Amino acid sequence: MQLHRIDLNLLVVFEAIYTHGSITRASQVLFITQPAVSNALARLRRHCGDELFYRSGRHMQPTARAQAMIGPVRQALGMIRQSLQDGMEFVPETASRTFRLSMADIVEAIVLPRCLPEVTRQAPDCRVHSYPVERSNILQQMDAGQLDLAIDVAQPGREPLLLHQPLLQDRYVCVVRPGHPLLEQELDMDGYLALQHLHISSRRQGSGHIDLHLEQLGVQRQVSVRARHYLLVQPLISKTELAATLPERLARQLGLPYLPLPFPSPALTLNLYWSQRAGQDPAVMWLKELILQSVE
DNA sequence: AGGGATCACAACCCGCCTTC
DNA sequence: GAAGGCGGGTTGTGATCCCT
Numbered sequence A: 001m002q003l004h005r006i007d008l009n010l011l012v013v014f015e016a017i018y019t020h021g022s023i024t025r026a027s028q029v030l031f032i033t034q035p036a037v038s039n040a041l042a043r044l045r046r047h048c049g050d051e052l053f054y055r056s057g058r059h060m061q062p063t064a065r066a067q068a069m070i071g072p073v074r075q076a077l078g079m080i081r082q083s084l085q086d087g088m089e090f091v092p093e094t095a096s097r098t099f100r101l102s103m104a105d106i107v108e109a110i111v112l113p114r115c116l117p118e119v120t121r122q123a124p125d126c127r128v129h130s131y132p133v134e135r136s137n138i139l140q141q142m143d144a145g146q147l148d149l150a151i152d153v154a155q156p157g158r159e160p161l162l163l164h165q166p167l168l169q170d171r172y173v174c175v176v177r178p179g180h181p182l183l184e185q186e187l188d189m190d191g192y193l194a195l196q197h198l199h200i201s202s203r204r205q206g207s208g209h210i211d212l213h214l215e216q217l218g219v220q221r222q223v224s225v226r227a228r229h230y231l232l233v234q235p236l237i238s239k240t241e242l243a244a245t246l247p248e249r250l251a252r253q254l255g256l257p258y259l260p261l262p263f264p265s266p267a268l269t270l271n272l273y274w275s276q277r278a279g280q281d282p283a284v285m286w287l288k289e290l291i292l293q294s295v296e
Numbered sequence B: 001a002g003g004g005a006t007c008a009c010a011a012c013c014c015g016c017c018t019t020c
Numbered sequence C: 001g002a003a004g005g006c007g008g009g010t011t012g013t014g015a016t017c018c019c020t
Helices: A009-020 A025-030 A034-048 A065-085 A105-122 A135-143 A189-194 A211-217 A230-239 A248-254 A282-294
Strands: A052-057 A060-062 A098-102 A125-130 A151-154 A163-168 A170-174 A198-199 A222-227 A243-247 A258-260 A267-272
Touching: A009 A025, A009 A034, A009 A065, A034 A105, A060 A065, A065 A135, A098 A189, A098 A282, A105 A125, A105 A248, A105 A282, A125 A135, A151 A282, A163 A189, A163 A248, A163 A282, A189 A267, A211 A230, A222 A230, A230 A243, A230 A248, A243 A248, A267 A282
Parallel strands: A098 A125, A098 A151, A198 A222, A198 A243
Antiparallel strands: A052 A060, A151 A267, A163 A267, A170 A243, A170 A258
């Protein structure tokens, strides 16, 4: 295939259709009309000799060829975007861009209220999108220019290709409902293990940080409720006898009474992660510094 | 009804040729 | 070599058709 005969803008259209699963939606984000996207797709189809997308109900599903193409295309476009951005100064007052962050809802609750007021004050035309990305996809999305920063629990040796900086440290505490009889005494290990626990995890199964720590101590707690979102903690804990082991900052934020754990709390460190690529982007580095300052 | 494909038309781009 | 005119090709738009 002769590259000079291909309009490389077709790859931008390809990426938009793949991302949004719709020609109409792609036309909206590219600020061109639906026929223009349809026409561009027709040209790319001729170049590739493949349908690339087929209609399935109201969605455009990628063919196997399109699925094979999307990774390299995203990577190439990410590098082009980066090369065009390199060396450009970031002026928050006039800048207009969207920052994409990956973090769990618990981290959002702790970090975003602290840093977003300053982001909107300094950079009124910038937008922040926060959503959780699977750990295994973070590096790929950062390389493709689809993710700027990620905040996650520090794990030794994780993702050696990512750069990181400690964001905040905390300790775990045991949260119970107001008036819980446990609040009138000191919580010992027997009392802790006798409790029914609420465990929050985005995964369907597997041990949590605390469970792994207890395992090392040779004991096991009783998890009777497992849920995905920390939003559930406040309403559930306040109406039941359940206990939850949470970071102290979050316990304070929820306004629930809490007790120190009857064993040395494992260290909880949240790290801020970014890619080599983002390290060259003055805008991302500006946001990184702002987040670090806001949670100090 | 929503959304992709197609058509006719207009605007723009680019290569080629001519003139200076 | 630079500038201008011409013609063909490409791409975007609105309108409309047709499929799911």
